[in-house]
Amino acid sequence: MKKQQLPLLFLSFILVLSACKKGNEEIDTEYPTIDVTGSAFPQQCAVIKRGEKFIFKAKLNDNVELGSVSIDVHHNFDHHNHSTEVNECNLGAVKQPVKPFLLIKDFPIPSGQKTYEMAQEVTVPADVDAGDYHFLIRLTDKTGWQTLKGLSIKIN
Numbered sequence: 001m002k003k004q005q006l007p008l009l010f011l012s013f014i015l016v017l018s019a020c021k022k023g024n025e026e027i028d029t030e031y032p033t034i035d036v037t038g039s040a041f042p043q044q045c046a047v048i049k050r051g052e053k054f055i056f057k058a059k060l061n062d063n064v065e066l067g068s069v070s071i072d073v074h075h076n077f078d079h080h081n082h083s084t085e086v087n088e089c090n091l092g093a094v095k096q097p098v099k100p101f102l103l104i105k106d107f108p109i110p111s112g113q114k115t116y117e118m119a120q121e122v123t124v125p126a127d128v129d130a131g132d133y134h135f136l137i138r139l140t141d142k143t144g145w146q147t148l149k150g151l152s153i154k155i156n
Contacts, residue, residue, distance in 0.1 A: 028064045028143040035059035036149060042135050045089035047154045051126030058118045058137060058149075065142040066109045066116055073122075073153075075100035076132040082150045083134070089152040092131050101128035101155060130156050 036043055041057045048054055060066055077095045101124060109116050137149040 032062040032141040034149040044085040062141040067140040072136040073103040
């Protein structure tokens with residue numbers, strides 16, 4: 001009886017050893033980065049005009065592979081805060097929105113990229129409320145780590 005169990009025990013030992021090899025794979029523990037310096041736009045406290053287009057530019061980086069990026073533009077008429085920037089912008093008076101600009105949009109990143117220069121056209125309708133807005137950039141890498149960049153902007 002014991003001789004019949006020996007091959008099964010040996011096979012189990014081999015399976016355990018082969019499973020342990022996967023533990024040696026490098027695990028991604030780093031957040032992706034969003035660079036909004038230099039020629040990036042918008043930057044903290046940028047002013048954007050109603051009825052015009054602008055190019056959203058940012059440098060995106062990850063140590064393994066980028067996944068996806070999205071933007072969320074919404075009003076800040078109540079002065080809530082989720083800015084990630086150190087410097088503050090001058091805010092207008094608190095007010096109630098009538099027709100605020102709202103844009104939530106995903107942009108594709110080609111697969112296999114560690115670095116990507118984002119350049120997407122964004123149109124601001126002419127009839128939206130002027131005032132303080134947030135421009136949020138969410139970058140997720142292939143592993144699922146996510147970085148948020150929260151910029152305060154004005155739409156005039």
